[in-house]
Amino acid sequence: MSKCRKCGRTLPERAGPGRKPAYCSPGCRRAAEYELRRIQRALEALEDEHRDIRLNWSQVFADRLPLLEAERDRLETRLRELLDDDTETHA
Numbered sequence: 349m350s351k352c353r354k355c356g357r358t359l360p361e362r363a364g365p366g367r368k369p370a371y372c373s374p375g376c377r378r379a380a381e382y383e384l385r386r387i388q389r390a391l392e393a394l395e396d397e398h399r400d401i402r403l404n405w406s407q408v409f410a411d412r413l414p415l416l417e418a419e420r421d422r423l424e425t426r427l428r429e430l431l432d433d434d435t436e437t438h439a
């Protein structure tokens with residue numbers, strides 16, 4: 349049983365070949381695209397800050413690095429949920 353990647357609602361099973369729908373509605377698909385762009389921007393900002401601290405401020409702000417890494421992992425997990433494609437088979 350697959351679920352809408354945006355709101356989590358159960359999607360109707362569709363018989364036959366073809367790509368399974370990932371979202372329950374066009375609204376959820378659009379909202380997911382918007383969320384993806386926001387996540388990408390947030391990840392870029394995190395990576396820039398992480399690099400800046402590593403290169404320039406490691407003596408002062410080193411304790412921020414694990415926080416930035418945890419946030420990056422959280423965002424990447426969500427990114428994968430949104431992007432995961434249905435060619436993957438769950439046996």
Ligand SMILES: [Zn+2]
Pocket residue numbers: 352353354355356357371372373376
């Ligand atoms: Zn939905």
